[in-house]
Amino acid sequence: MGAKPAATDTKSLLEGMGRDAREAARAMNRAGRRAKDRALRLMADKLVAGAAGLKAENAKDLTAAVAKGLTKAMVQRLTLSDKVIGEMAQGLREVADLPDPVGEVTRMWRRPNGLLVGRMRIPLGVIGMIYESRPNVTADAAGLCLKSGNAIILRGGSEAIHSNLAIAAVLQEAMSEAGLPAKAVQLVPTTDRAAVDELLKLEDHVDLIIPRGGEGLIRHVVANSRIPVLKHYKGVCHVYVDEGADLAMAEDICFNGKCQKPGVCNAVETILVHAAEAAAFLPRLAAKLPAVEIRGCPKTRSVLPQAKEAAESDWPAEFLDLIVAVKVVEGMDEAMDHIARYGSAHTEAIVTRDYARAQRFLSEVDSSVVLVNASTRFNDGGQLGLGAEIGISTTKLHAFGPMGLEELTTTKFIVYGQGQVRD
Amino acid sequence: MGAKPAATDTKSLLEGMGRDAREAARAMNRAGRRAKDRALRLMADKLVAGAAGLKAENAKDLTAAVAKGLTKAMVQRLTLSDKVIGEMAQGLREVADLPDPVGEVTRMWRRPNGLLVGRMRIPLGVIGMIYESRPNVTADAAGLCLKSGNAIILRGGSEAIHSNLAIAAVLQEAMSEAGLPAKAVQLVPTTDRAAVDELLKLEDHVDLIIPRGGEGLIRHVVANSRIPVLKHYKGVCHVYVDEGADLAMAEDICFNGKCQKPGVCNAVETILVHAAEAAAFLPRLAAKLPAVEIRGCPKTRSVLPQAKEAAESDWPAEFLDLIVAVKVVEGMDEAMDHIARYGSAHTEAIVTRDYARAQRFLSEVDSSVVLVNASTRFNDGGQLGLGAEIGISTTKLHAFGPMGLEELTTTKFIVYGQGQVRD
Numbered sequence: 001m002g003a004k005p006a007a008t009d010t011k012s013l014l015e016g017m018g019r020d021a022r023e024a025a026r027a028m029n030r031a032g033r034r035a036k037d038r039a040l041r042l043m044a045d046k047l048v049a050g051a052a053g054l055k056a057e058n059a060k061d062l063t064a065a066v067a068k069g070l071t072k073a074m075v076q077r078l079t080l081s082d083k084v085i086g087e088m089a090q091g092l093r094e095v096a097d098l099p100d101p102v103g104e105v106t107r108m109w110r111r112p113n114g115l116l117v118g119r120m121r122i123p124l125g126v127i128g129m130i131y132e133s134r135p136n137v138t139a140d141a142a143g144l145c146l147k148s149g150n151a152i153i154l155r156g157g158s159e160a161i162h163s164n165l166a167i168a169a170v171l172q173e174a175m176s177e178a179g180l181p182a183k184a185v186q187l188v189p190t191t192d193r194a195a196v197d198e199l200l201k202l203e204d205h206v207d208l209i210i211p212r213g214g215e216g217l218i219r220h221v222v223a224n225s226r227i228p229v230l231k232h233y234k235g236v237c238h239v240y241v242d243e244g245a246d247l248a249m250a251e252d253i254c255f256n257g258k259c260q261k262p263g264v265c266n267a268v269e270t271i272l273v274h275a276a277e278a279a280a281f282l283p284r285l286a287a288k289l290p291a292v293e294i295r296g297c298p299k300t301r302s303v304l305p306q307a308k309e310a311a312e313s314d315w316p317a318e319f320l321d322l323i324v325a326v327k328v329v330e331g332m333d334e335a336m337d338h339i340a341r342y343g344s345a346h347t348e349a350i351v352t353r354d355y356a357r358a359q360r361f362l363s364e365v366d367s368s369v370v371l372v373n374a375s376t377r378f379n380d381g382g383q384l385g386l387g388a389e390i391g392i393s394t395t396k397l398h399a400f401g402p403m404g405l406e407e408l409t410t411t412k413f414i415v416y417g418q419g420q421v422r423d
Numbered sequence: 424m425g426a427k428p429a430a431t432d433t434k435s436l437l438e439g440m441g442r443d444a445r446e447a448a449r450a451m452n453r454a455g456r457r458a459k460d461r462a463l464r465l466m467a468d469k470l471v472a473g474a475a476g477l478k479a480e481n482a483k484d485l486t487a488a489v490a491k492g493l494t495k496a497m498v499q500r501l502t503l504s505d506k507v508i509g510e511m512a513q514g515l516r517e518v519a520d521l522p523d524p525v526g527e528v529t530r531m532w533r534r535p536n537g538l539l540v541g542r543m544r545i546p547l548g549v550i551g552m553i554y555e556s557r558p559n560v561t562a563d564a565a566g567l568c569l570k571s572g573n574a575i576i577l578r579g580g581s582e583a584i585h586s587n588l589a590i591a592a593v594l595q596e597a598m599s600e601a602g603l604p605a606k607a608v609q610l611v612p613t614t615d616r617a618a619v620d621e622l623l624k625l626e627d628h629v630d631l632i633i634p635r636g637g638e639g640l641i642r643h644v645v646a647n648s649r650i651p652v653l654k655h656y657k658g659v660c661h662v663y664v665d666e667g668a669d670l671a672m673a674e675d676i677c678f679n680g681k682c683q684k685p686g687v688c689n690a691v692e693t694i695l696v697h698a699a700e701a702a703a704f705l706p707r708l709a710a711k712l713p714a715v716e717i718r719g720c721p722k723t724r725s726v727l728p729q730a731k732e733a734a735e736s737d738w739p740a741e742f743l744d745l746i747v748a749v750k751v752v753e754g755m756d757e758a759m760d761h762i763a764r765y766g767s768a769h770t771e772a773i774v775t776r777d778y779a780r781a782q783r784f785l786s787e788v789d790s791s792v793v794l795v796n797a798s799t800r801f802n803d804g805g806q807l808g809l810g811a812e813i814g815i816s817t818t819k820l821h822a823f824g825p826m827g828l829e830e831l832t833t834t835k836f837i838v839y840g841q842g843q844v845r846d
Contacts, residue, residue, distance in 0.1 A: 026763060030787055103786070109808055115797055117807050122789065124819050203645070207819050222626070222649055228820040229651075249842040256844035340449060362837045363526070364453055366545070374538060374840025383845065384540050384836060385532055396547050396630050396833040397651040398821035410819040413807060414785045417797025419672040421679035422806065 010190060014198035017153055017186050018205030021126040024181035025151040029123055031180055033100040036147055039178035040096035044089035046170045047139065051085045057166035058135070065159055077133050080163055088139040088167075091388070095143040098387045101405045102149040105414070116416040121409045123149030125207040128199050130155045130221060132213035135163035141210075142171050142185045144390045148408035151184040153206065155199060157213075158191035165189060200225040210391055210403075230403065232394035234318040235265030235346035237376040240335040240361070242352035243274040247281050249373060250351040251288045254324075256375040257349070258292055263320045265392060266347050266369075266379040270315065270325040272335040278303050278328045285326070292322045299328035315342040332357050336364060343367065345394045347379040368394055368401035433613060437621035440576055440609050441628030444549040447604035448574040452546055454603055456523040459570055462601035463519040467512035469593045470562065474508045480589035481558070488582055500556050503586055511562040511590075514811070518566040521810045524828045525572040528837070539839040544832045546572030548630040551622050553578045553644060555636035558586035564633075565594050565608050567813045571831035574607040576629065578622060580636075581614035588612060623648040633814055633826075653826065655817035657741040658688030658769035660799040663758040663784070665775035666697040670704050672796060673774040674711045677747075679798040680772070681715055686743045688815060689770050689792075689802040693738065693748040695758040701726050701751045708749070715745045722751035738765040755780050759787060766790060768817045770802040791817055791824035 028036075047054070058080040065075050101121050108118035127150050129141045138154055145152040156164040168187035175182045188195050200209065203226040211221040211231050218231050239257055241250045257268030273281055282303040286294060294300070295314045296307035307326065314325045315338070329335045332350075339348055349371040350361040358372045369379040379402060381389025386404030393399040399407040451459075470477070481503040488498050524544050531541035550573050552564045561577055568575040579587040591610035598605045611618050623632065626649040634644040634654050641654050662680055664673045680691030696704055705726040709717060717723070718737045719730035730749070737748040738761070752758045755773075762771055772794040773784040781795045792802040802825060804812025809827030816822040822830040 026789070029789060111806075111808055115801065115807075120785070125789070226645055228818060230820075246842070252842065252844050260845060358839075362543070362839075366449070366452060366548070367835065369836040369838065371838040372840055373842050374838050375844040377845040378538065378838060378840075378843070379836075383534075384538075384838070385534055395651060397653075398833075400833045401836045410821075410823045412790065413792040413802075413824045415792065415794040415797050415801060415807075416781075416785075417795055417801075419669070419675065419796050420801070421675050421798040422683060422800040 010192045010194045011198050013190065014188070014195060014202060015205075017188065018126070018202040020183040021151040021153050021186060022205045024184040025123065025125045027181045028146070028149050028151055028184050029102075031149065035178050035180055036100065036149070037096040039146060039175050039180050040092045040143055042174035042177055043139065043143070043171050044092040044096075046174050047085055047089045047092075047167070050170055051082055054080050054085060054163065054166050054170070057162040060162040061135075061160055068159075070159065074133065074159075078135065078160055078163070080135055084136055088136050091140050092143045095147050095388055098147065098405060100147065101409050106411060113420050114418060115420055118414045119411040120414050121406070122412050124408055124410055126151045126153065126205055127408065128153045128155070128202070128206045128209045128227065130196060130199070130209065130211045130213070130217070132157040132217060133160065135160045135167060137212065138164045138167045138187065139171065141390055142168075144388055144405060145408060146175075146180075146184060148405045150408055151181075151186075153186050153188065153199065155188040155196060161191050196221070197224055200227060203227055212391055228397070230391065230393045230395055230399055232265065232344070232346060232392050234344050235267070235392075236269050236316055236318050236342060236344040237266055237347040237379075238270045238272055238335075238339050238343060238349070239268050239376065240272040240329075240332065240339075240348070240350045241274060241277055241281055242332065242350055242354060242357055243276045244353050245274075245277060245351040246353060247277065247284060250281060251284055253349060253351055253373070253375050254285060255288050257377055258289060258324050259322070260377055262322050265318075266376050267320070268324065268376050269317060269319055270327065270338075270342070272327050272329050272338060273300075274332075274335075275299070275328050275330055282326070289324070292324050295323065295325045297327040300326045318344070332361065336361070339365060339367070346392070347371070347376040349374060349376050368392065433615045433617045434621050436613065437611070437618060437625060438628075440611065441549070441625040443606040444574040444576050444609060445628045447607040448546065448548045450604045451569070451572050451574055451607050454572065458601050458603055459523065459572070460519040462569060462598050462603050463515045463566055465597035465600055466562065466566070466594050467515040469597050470508055470512045470515075470590070473593055474505055477503050477508060477586065477589050477593070480585040483585040484583055491582075493582065497556065497582075501558065501583055501586070503558055507559055511559050514563050515566045518570050518811055521570065521828060523570065524832050529834060536843050537841060538843055541837045542834040543837050544829070545835050547831055547833055549574045549576065549628055550831065551576045551578070551625070551629045551632045551650065553619060553622070553632065553634045553636070553640070555580040555640060556583060558583045558590060560635065561587045561590045561610065562594065564813055565591075567811055567828060568831060569598075569603075569607060571828045573831055574604075574609075576609050576611065576622065578611040578619060584614050619644070620647055623650060626650055635814055651820070653814065653816045653818055653822055655688065655767070655769060655815050657767050658690070658815075659692045659739055659741050659765060659767040660689055660770040660802075661693045661695055661758075661762050661766060661772070662691050662799065663695040663752075663755065663762075663771070663773045664697060664700055664704055665755060665773055665777060665780055666699045667776050668697075668700060668774040669776060670700065670707060673704060674707055676772060676774055676796070676798050677708060678711050680800055681712060681747050682745070683800055685745050688741075689799050690743070691747065691799050692740060692742055693750065693765070695750050695752050695761060696723075698722070698751050698753055705749070712747070715747055718746065718748045720750040723749045741767070755784065759784070762788060762790070769815070770794070770799040772797060772799050791815065
């Protein structure tokens with residue numbers, strides 16, 4: 001793996017993978033639910049049965065990571081423990097239990113000339129997944145793509161290459177045993193960085209690219225891809241505490257949004273507080289979040305002198321840490337203007353008792369998930385009832401918000417005629 | 424218009440247009456159906472009332488076109504006659520009559536923790552439309568984008584710049600009179616070719632690019648855009664005449680598909696004939712299509728010696744002319760393999776009496792519109808019942824097939840809570 005292949009090798013390697021994936025996708029398109037679910041359950045069984053082998057390969061990555069001086073947190077995320085392997089298997093079994101989206105006719109109507117026209121849900125075809133770090137994504141992403149009838153090309157991080165190759169080999173074995181094409185799950189076997197750019201050029205073979213990782217990786221993918229990309233750069237999520245809000249509820253929602261898991265994209269980064277509630281709410285907020293650094297606007301600091309002064313750069317910031325920006329606003333319009341200016345179209349919540357403002361906030365805030373009186377942490381496919389999630393999109397095309405199985409499909413038009421021609 | 428502005432001017436011009444469009448899109452998002460429909464009807468009235476002015480501006484483009492030596496057909500397409508102006512107005516009135524897709528909650532469900540989760544249809548935001556030649560696209564595209572609550576930046580061909588500017592001015596006047604932001608309809612006022620590339624970089628301000636024109640234009644847009652693009656390169660549409668098909672019906676469908684309008688993307692380019700029907704059907708086909716040049720495989724030519732020999736390059740060709748490629752196949756699997764290999768995922772039809780093969784063809788052929796016993800010419804938003812169409816997509820993401828008003832929207836998640844936080 002360590003050897004860097006010549007550029008032409010990487011190009012032809014990826015082109016070959018693309019062709020194989022396209023061919024496999026045709027077979028996956030025809031595969032019924034029974035075979036797909038059988039493959040998913042076999043994958044789960046084989047991952048658990050092969051845990052020792054997976055851990056041995058993972059150990060190679062861990063040794064290299066320690067030698068490279070990766071942080072403890074990064075080594076932690078890279079580790080395939082029995083618990084992580086068990087969770088991968090459990091995830092695959094849960095995907096097997098979900099309904100098959102493929103073949104559903106979402107609507108059907110009769111035209112005046114007698115044509116019966118319908119929209120049938122079909123797989124997208126071939127999905128390219130580019131991700132960093134956690135090797136469990138290899139199994140999670142493959143499971144969702146296969147269930148929705150797609151082929152997948154996986155490109156994991158170089159630091160997880162041995163783990164990813166070992167997982168992919170298990171997944172391919174399960175595919176073959178279930179009578180499905182092994183080439184429907186392929187992992188790019190080289191750590192050559194040029195492989196990403198070659199993958200992004202496979203416009204004829206790949207229908208969708210999903211990048212998961214840091215903003216730098218995602219921006220690189222968007223700038224270089226000829227293939228549609230579903231992504232979010234960051235989550236700058238807001239809670240707006242309205243005039244007359246239930247302040248205990250607001251406290252809970254702010255605490256949950258900021259502190260339950262600060263390092264994730266649906267964590268709260270900015271709290272907007274109506275001026276009429278600032279004097280009552282801000283001290284309660286500071287008391288509820290003692291471990292959190294508050295960066296406030298001047299009005300916030302007049303109530304909370306201990307707060308740091310917020311810089312302009314704090315408003316669009318994704319802290320991913322125990323830091324929160326706080327701004328006092330004169331009303332909901334100012335709050336919505338702030339969100340439109342600094343937000344990332346990811347997740348925003350209002351805490352309110354007012355019916356009209358709740359409805360206006362839901363209608364007018366232009367984010368992928370908009371909530372009334374609930375935590376931003378609910379922007380998650382599982383939490384919202386999609387069954388599973390392959391990522392969150394803040395691109396409006398195709399999918400906006402958490403992406404489940406349906407978002408890995410599209411619809412084609414089917415037409416039943418009796419010889420009709422056009423006038 | 425003729426003067427070429429400095430590159431930095433074009434860049435800042437487009438950035439300013441992008442910012443204005445984003446701002447206008449926020450107001451459009453809130454605009455109700457009443458205001459939008461009023462604007463559309465005012466546009467129609469004003470186009471008709473201002474016909475003389477439009478024709479005067481159009482005359483400048485026509486004079487330049489003749490001087491440049493454009494073909495008669497191109498000059499014809501460029502011409503704004505009273506008839507064309509009337510059709511633009513009629514199109515806008517029909518769009519006003521269509522239901523407003525914005526605000527529809529397509530589904531809503533309750534989660535175990537009591538959260539009520541729904542998906543609400545919302546505008547995409549800002550749409551960039553890049554097109555060639557026909558100035559009527561300016562009004563048609565603007566009407567559909569506005570009705571669906573979007574702002575639009577239009578970039579027409581340089582040969583139609585005076586006509587397009589005149590039409591856009593009328594549309595903006597109608598917007599203001601209806602109380603909507605005029606900047607929701609903007610036309611790029613320069614013919615500088617760099618403007619297209621600058622538009623394609625406005626990732627923060629533009630949500631979708633729709634190119635309409637020749638394959639060269641579209642490939643350039645896809646290769647250079649950081650913004651999602653909905654497009655089709657070409658329509659290589661097939662009719663497969665099955666064993667046992669009603670040959671009179673097959674004749675009609677082939678004739679309609681090839682001859683009714685040969686220059687359009689849903690016209691038939693290749694006919695696949697089951698070997699068992701070749702001897703009976705091919706002479707009838709040749710007799711029914713006397714003006715059409717047939718390029719046949721060896722088996723076709725053994726029945727029709729007058730046919731030209733098909734070259735390999737004829738199978739993926741979009742002739743857009745009275746030429747058709749004909750191949751004799753051993754069965755539906757060979758036909759579907761041929762379509763998968765040479766087709767463009769646009770439109771394919773089967774003519775058959777067999778129930779099982781009809782169902783298999785509909786399920787397995789991976790094209791945006793798949794028909795049984797009907798003409799490929801029905802791949803059209805109006806014909807399929809979408810009310811109107813802004814283009815046809817063979818990209819599977821977001822929209823696959825004709826795009827109507829719904830395809831110019833997306834959905835966001837809305838969540839009604841009672842203080843729920845995540846465990």
